Amino acid sequence: MSIRNPSPSAFRPKNGIDQRILESNKALIADIGRRGILRGSLSLGALTMLTGCDVTDESAVQSVLRTVSSFNDRVQQFLFRPDHLAPTYSEAEVVKPPRYNAYYDVNDVDPVDGATWKLELAGLVADRRSWDVQRFSTLPEQEWIIRHICVEGWDYIGQWSGVNLRHFLEVVGADLKAKYVAFKCADGYSGSIDMATALHPQTILATKYARQTITDPFGYPLRLRTATKLGFKNPKWITAIEVTNVYPGGYWEDRGFNWFAGI
Numbered sequence: 001m002s003i004r005n006p007s008p009s010a011f012r013p014k015n016g017i018d019q020r021i022l023e024s025n026k027a028l029i030a031d032i033g034r035r036g037i038l039r040g041s042l043s044l045g046a047l048t049m050l051t052g053c054d055v056t057d058e059s060a061v062q063s064v065l066r067t068v069s070s071f072n073d074r075v076q077q078f079l080f081r082p083d084h085l086a087p088t089y090s091e092a093e094v095v096k097p098p099r100y101n102a103y104y105d106v107n108d109v110d111p112v113d114g115a116t117w118k119l120e121l122a123g124l125v126a127d128r129r130s131w132d133v134q135r136f137s138t139l140p141e142q143e144w145i146i147r148h149i150c151v152e153g154w155d156y157i158g159q160w161s162g163v164n165l166r167h168f169l170e171v172v173g174a175d176l177k178a179k180y181v182a183f184k185c186a187d188g189y190s191g192s193i194d195m196a197t198a199l200h201p202q203t204i205l206a207t208k209y210a211r212q213t214i215t216d217p218f219g220y221p222l223r224l225r226t227a228t229k230l231g232f233k234n235p236k237w238i239t240a241i242e243v244t245n246v247y248p249g250g251y252w253e254d255r256g257f258n259w260f261a262g263i
């Protein structure tokens, strides 16, 4: 199919509509591009070829992109090796302090009060009693020095410790055959991961960075760190965990980013 020329207008730049479509579907396109389906940078021609759509028809383009993205989820899930470890690094390579990111500026971080903080449990969990900082600190700790990769195109090596998520799910009697583990955060953020990733050896509920209690910007008192997923799949300031078979989505997942988001 060819790209329909937008009607010439003195007030609209050439291809204005097409550029707007590229712009408004950026997350989906970046996501598909990252997976190597698109080689090189994306042009309108490539988008037309990929979708087979008239690129001025936004809903058609979007629906094809969403289909490709959910196909990606299924392929990635299929290829995921539950016991394969992601690379680990030496202490000398650890970046201190870690690199901050959230959907708002570091100056707008609203610290969580550890004295009143509670972790709520919901869904397919036998023991739904909530946890406070003191009780949480009685859990066994493990440490991973792993790379954090953000979709925005930066990364750093970090040293995280906390309780292994599989162990925690076992302690609370979660249904380990359920499909999803979902997280709610104090700042309104949310996220969810597949059970295989939740049970992966390098997935932890982190309470420390470089052997010190995590500081406010990085998720005090509790955040997820998984070695096999992109940065946005690591919710900070967790206040609730739910085990469920109902697709939970998440803050960025609901805004077009690929849900599986494996590294």
Ligand SMILES: Nc1nc2c(c(=O)[nH]1)N[C@H]1C(S)=C(S)[C@@H](COP(=O)(O)O)O[C@H]1N2
Pocket: 098, 099, 100, 101, 102, 103, 104, 148, 149, 150, 151, 185, 186, 187, 189, 190, 217, 218, 231, 232, 233, 234, 235, 236, 237
């Ligand atoms: N609660 C919460 N968690 C979050 C985010 C957020 O905005 N809110 N941003 C995510 C993104 S996009 C990234 S890259 C990492 C950044 O973690 P860091 O600040 O420890 O490097 O946190 C993730 N977890």
Ligand SMILES: [Mo]
Pocket: 101, 149, 150, 151, 152, 231, 232
């Ligand atoms: Mo990110």
